[in-house]
Amino acid sequence: MSFYISYPMKSAVVLYIPKGTTKEIITQLKSQNYDVSKVDAYITRLFGFTQSGYIEMPSTTLTKGEFLYYLVKSKAATRKFTLIPGETSYFFLRDLASAYNLNIDKLEKLYNQKFPYTDGVILANTYYLPYTASEERLTDILLDTSMQEQKRLAIELTGSYNQKKWFKVITKASIIQKEAANTSEMPIISGVIDNRIKIGMPLQMDGSLNYGKYSHIRVTPERIQNDKTTFNTYKYLGLPKEPSGSVSIAAIKAALHPAKVPYLYFMRNDKGTHNFSTTYQAHLNNVEKRQKTLDITDKAR
Template sequence: MKSAVILYIPKGTTREIITQLQSQNYDVSKVDAYITRLFGFTQSGYIEMPSSTLSKGEFLYYLVKSKAATRKFTLIPGETSYFFLRDLASAYSFDEAKLELLYKLKFPYTDGVILANTYNLPYSTNEQNLIDILYNISMQEQKRLAIKLTGSYDEKKWFKVITKASIIQKEAANIKEMPIISGVIDNRIKIGMPLQMDGSLNYGKYSHIRVTPERIQTDKTTFNTYKYLGLPKEPSGSVSIDAIKAALNPSKVPYLYFMRNDKGTHDFSTTYQAHLSNVEKRQKTLDITDKAR
């Protein structure tokens, strides 16, 4: 028999559910209600059938045994809640402003709480329930990771680690660079040098916007690590486990500077003079590329 892969089962007795399916032109009868009861109690809500074509026996079995239908959403490393919430609102046809307000009321930080990962969320839900689910999953996982990686969990201290990890996430070209970037951050903080990292300014709605001199001059938040010493007051985006590990285990390097090279990775340097030399080298490469066009 044919079936929708995502099937909505109303609340009610097994007989009432079978009657409802009959009205939707499913080839089931009152006798099938008794057969279904042999498998257990029917679920309610959206369930996911394994196929759109099933034998009747399989169909009745999966009315009881199918898992609740879910939707998959992926929060990529470095992305902000500003865009993630808008993706959720679009998929569920929720009001963006309402979803964002509920998020702000529930979550302790604007970003960094929901880890970069793929989430299986209910197929059908409401704004408050969705925010509650994300909050519970996220805070439980943050606590689990903190205990696993540091031996204890103090929310304020832990999210300082996440804040550092969020900058590492945005600045590093790859996983290999993450501990080195972490070391550079520590080196700068140790000598009272501003971090001056563009990644911290790619927060919220600015996640995909190039950081310009004007932004650096006008942004008055603590995300502006050109103006304010040390780490921002909160994370600037989502983080991966690799970025967290790098934040906790920085490489012992002498570097204070780094810049992206023509290979897409970074050249690291200890002195400002060496850094300027790397900048000049990169600029020459760009000039040659422009002339070749």
């Protein structure tokens, strides 16, 4: 017996186990050219009851004893997806549809029907989703997981949860996420947003216009002129009606705890971070310095 269970055999990393008795499962595996026999059904039962569905084996080369053990003890196989901070559901859903070979139109329709906001509900994070899933199941899993986590975070960070109020925080955080060069800048950007809103000044932030399918497209004067949504913070005062992308915990904390700064303006410098200023003239000076740096760089090429 010791020799028998130590005999090496091959296995797929992800293995599909059909529903049925242990004996029936072993028979199915044998029909798929796995090196198993009737006696293996009895050995497997010593470990417990076999699972059904997709399971993940630790290796493609196992001993027979290990193979039979993992038929019972392996975790369900999952797919790993990462939603990066600032990315939009438009692209995330397309990644999911491609990986699962799903209908993107059906997936988007279900998403828009079930989710309370187009973006910002699914937090920037890594998700382990079922190996196989329909459009509806995938949408339900993401919605349930996300709304539970949003509620948990709201209670942890503010002491209570009101969906409408909380997603105003997420909306602000989504702009901070796209505008800040790093996490240390986030509270400062948050302070600038509050300062502008306080005096009735438009936010005029490109990050809000990088929503949906425009996530990776540079904001042009034409976009600013033609975009009629509340994401256009050049035209409309205050925050947009909903988040413009996914957010990290750091961006949420910055939205809740803005830095007490006098700044109203900021612009990206040649180091990739931002120069902040209080007056428009100081901002123009920063713009001029930056332009001179770019001109010098162009001449050096």
